[in-house]
Amino acid sequence: GIQVEQSPPDLILQEGANSTLRCNFSDSVNNLQWFHQNPWGQLINLFYIPSGTKQNGRLSATTVATERYSLLYISSSQTTDSGVYFCAVERSFGRGSTLGRLYFGRGTQLTVWP
């Protein structure tokens, strides 16, 4: 399968700080998504970003597909940003993977203190 590595595994911030989360992947992908898993286990879609840059409020993401990495930026962090951030990728079609299957990284556990 495809390897998805996220860093850092844990991140502790003071409210108001900025942070960058990284996702490296080992093969060509046609789908990359960032999720936030809240303390109740719900996976919230943040970005669909197989390439390029997107912004949504205090969050933005950049994927450089040719170099096989993606970055998630969180600015002016809030306590509600706490939780686990997952990067998930779908392998490019025809590379021997189940169509639509997402491969998840191990996540970054973010804790924001007031």
Place this chain on the structure above:
Amino acid sequence: SAVISQKPSRDICQRGTSLTIQCQVDSQVTMMFWYRQQPGQSLTLIATANQGSEATYESGFVIDKFPISRPNLTFSTLTVSNMSPEDSSIYLCSVEPFLAREETQYFGPGTRLLVL
């Protein structure tokens, strides 16, 4: 996007019993998937639920342990059979909507299962 509900939201079960989890979507979807998240771990795909045919299982998962049904384009069930404490996990269904502008997958709220 798609609105997905799962039932039950949580359950505590005795070993040796079975639990059926339901996943309902508010619109027709092309693909439905079932994932497992063991405590403190990432998500792993169990199977793709195929409408009108048998599910497609990933390596390490078998139909006898995780039978899946998908009678139509908006509904699927996953059964966890003959449970053991190792089956304690969050089980999530995900969908990829028809004619999505982007091939985004959406996840249900999950079912938290504890097996004693």
